[in-house]
Amino acid sequence: xxxxxxxxxxxxxxxxxxxxxxxxxxxxxxxxxxxxxxxxxxxxxxxxxxxxxxxxxxxxxxxxxxxxxxxxxxxxxxxxxxxxxxxxxx
Numbered sequence: 001x002x003x004x005x006x007x008x009x010x011x012x013x014x015x016x017x018x019x020x021x022x023x024x025x026x027x028x029x030x031x032x033x034x035x036x037x038x039x040x041x042x043x044x045x046x047x048x049x050x051x052x053x054x055x056x057x058x059x060x061x062x063x064x065x066x067x068x069x070x071x072x073x074x075x076x077x078x079x080x081x082x083x084x085x086x087x088x089x090x
Contacts (some may be wrong), residue, residue, distance in 0.1 A: 001036055002055035002064050009050050009072060010066035041087065042069040050074050061090045 036054040043049055043067055050072055053064060065077040077089040 002040070002053055003036065004053040004061055004064070004068065006052040007050075007053070039088075040064060041071075041078050041080075042052050042074040043078065044073050045075045045077050056073075 008086065036056045038055050038057060038061075040053055040055050040061070041049050042051040049073050051064070051069065051074070055061065061079060062077060065074055068074075071075065077090045080086075081088050
């Protein structure tokens with residue numbers, strides 16, 4: 001399971017492939033820490049971030065890129081490492 005929390009192309013309240021939300025990201029993430037503990041972001045070839053979201057440990061980390069990101073020109077996905085506090089290319 002994964003969900004897009006920020007759509008940086010259409011704006012924070014615009015509908016994206018995964019729906020809409022006007023709830024702050026911090027609140028959304030706090031609702032799903034056990035189900036989807038891994039933050040991710042989708043980037044284009046110039047390293048511009050298009051989308052940010054969260055994903056479960058059991059999912060293929062490339063699903064958001066394959067199922068959503070490529071339609072918007074995204075070419076890579078990074079996951080957030082809580083231990084190092086760095087974005088890691090997947």
